[in-house]
Amino acid sequence: MSVYTPVSAEELAEFLRQYPVGELFGFAGIEAGVENTNYFVTTTGGAFVLTLFEQHSPEDLEYFLALMQHWADAGIPVACPQHQHDGSMLATLKGKPAALVARLPGSHLETPTPEQCAALGTILAQMHVSGQRFPLYRAQNRGHEWRMAMGNKVLAQLAGDEAELLRTELNHQQTIPFGQLPTGITHADLFRDNVLFNGGQLSGILDLYFACNGSWLYDLAVVVNDWCCQPDGSLAIPRLQALISAYQAVRPWEPVEQHYWQATLRAAALRFWLSRLDAVLNPRDGDMILQKDPTEFRDKLLHRIAEDQALPANIMLDARRLLCPLPVIRVQEAVENLPAGVTVTAVCTDPGALHDIPAWARIHGHRVLETRSEGREHTIVLQTGNVE
Numbered sequence: 001m002s003v004y005t006p007v008s009a010e011e012l013a014e015f016l017r018q019y020p021v022g023e024l025f026g027f028a029g030i031e032a033g034v035e036n037t038n039y040f041v042t043t044t045g046g047a048f049v050l051t052l053f054e055q056h057s058p059e060d061l062e063y064f065l066a067l068m069q070h071w072a073d074a075g076i077p078v079a080c081p082q083h084q085h086d087g088s089m090l091a092t093l094k095g096k097p098a099a100l101v102a103r104l105p106g107s108h109l110e111t112p113t114p115e116q117c118a119a120l121g122t123i124l125a126q127m128h129v130s131g132q133r134f135p136l137y138r139a140q141n142r143g144h145e146w147r148m149a150m151g152n153k154v155l156a157q158l159a160g161d162e163a164e165l166l167r168t169e170l171n172h173q174q175t176i177p178f179g180q181l182p183t184g185i186t187h188a189d190l191f192r193d194n195v196l197f198n199g200g201q202l203s204g205i206l207d208l209y210f211a212c213n214g215s216w217l218y219d220l221a222v223v224v225n226d227w228c229c230q231p232d233g234s235l236a237i238p239r240l241q242a243l244i245s246a247y248q249a250v251r252p253w254e255p256v257e258q259h260y261w262q263a264t265l266r267a268a269a270l271r272f273w274l275s276r277l278d279a280v281l282n283p284r285d286g287d288m289i290l291q292k293d294p295t296e297f298r299d300k301l302l303h304r305i306a307e308d309q310a311l312p313a314n315i316m317l318d319a320r321r322l323l324c325p326l327p328v329i330r331v332q333e334a335v336e337n338l339p340a341g342v343t344v345t346a347v348c349t350d351p352g353a354l355h356d357i358p359a360w361a362r363i364h365g366h367r368v369l370e371t372r373s374e375g376r377e378h379t380i381v382l383q384t385g386n387v388e
Helices: 009-016 058-073 114-131 144-155 160-173 216-227 237-250 255-259 261-281 294-310 326-335 353-363
Strands: 024-029 037-043 046-052 091-093 096-102 183-186 195-198 201-205 212-215 314-319 343-348 367-374 377-383
Touching: 009 024, 009 037, 009 091, 058 096, 058 114, 114 183, 114 201, 114 216, 114 237, 144 160, 144 261, 160 261, 160 294, 183 216, 212 216, 216 237, 216 261, 216 294, 255 261, 261 294, 314 326, 326 343, 326 353, 326 377, 343 353, 353 367, 353 377
Parallel strands: 314 343
Antiparallel strands: 024 037, 037 046, 046 096, 091 096, 183 212, 195 201, 343 377, 367 377
C-alpha cells in the first residue's frame, strides 16, 4: 500500500463529500504494500481506508468491490466498501479510480501462534467455499504464465547461483499440471500484514486487490509461506499442521491437491521472489515506495525445494501379522514429526485395524483418505495433519 499519488487535505475533503461519512478530521499515507496508493482517513463519522488504484481496469475494480460485499454478506470479516450518496462504490480522485472502505479494528501479527494459524485456516476455507456462489470472474495475473514470463525477464538480470536457481526452478515448474487443481475465488495475497487480530480473534481480512479465480491450493500455499515459516525460511511445523488441519476441516483436499502440495508451495515462493526481484531491478516511481527484500522468498524457495526433495510422496507401512495395538503403534511411529500433507498407507491383516487406525488418526488430526479390504488384507490410507 505505497503512496504513488499525493493527495492534499482540500482534495480529500472534497472527495469525501460524495459519501455519508461526515467531515474530514485527519489522514495519513500508508507505507506498507507495493501496488496502490492508500491512506488512513478519519472523519467525524468513523475511520476508513482510502485506495487510489494505480493499475487496475474498471472490470477488475467491479470484481474487487463486489467480492468484498459478497464476502462481508457471507460473514467473512473483510473491509466493507462504503457506498456514495448515489449508491455506487467506485469514485474518482486525482484522475484515478478510488474506493473508501471501513477501517477494521485490530493489529497485524509478527509471529502467529498455531491457534492463530488455525483461525486463519478456517477463515480461508470459508472464503473459498462461499466464493463458489460469487458470479463474477477475474483471471489470474500472477499465475503460472506470469511466473514463466517474469522469470525469463529477470533471469537476464541475474548471475551466478541466483540465475542457476531460477533457471532450474522455471524448468521444474513447467512439469506441474496446475490446470488440474480445483479452482475458485482466491485472495492470492493473504500475508500477515493483510490480516488483523483483535482481542485474540481474527477481526479483519484486508487488501483484496490481487483476488482472482485461481487454484485454492495455491492460495493456501501463499499463506503457509508467510504464516508458517521460521526466520530462516524453514517451515514451523506446529503452525503448518494447525493451519492445514483447520482448513481441511472445512474444505478437505482432493487427491490431486495432496499430490501437488509441495510443488504448489514452491510455485508460491517463486511468485513472490520474482515480484520482489522485479520491483528492485525495475523500480517504479512514487512518493513513498516500499521495496521488500527478495532474498526472503529466495531463501524460502530454497527450503521448499530441499523439503520437496527430501519428502517421500507416499509412505508404505507393512503391518501384516501384527495384532492390536501394534498396527496403530506402527502408524504412530511412522507419522511422528512428519509435516502435514504426507500420505501414509498401512497394510494390515488384523481386521480391528480398520477401526483402530482411523479412530486414532481422527483423534490426532490426521485425515482418513481411504479404507478397503481385499481378502485377508486391509488397507488404510491417511494424510498427515495436525499432530498433537
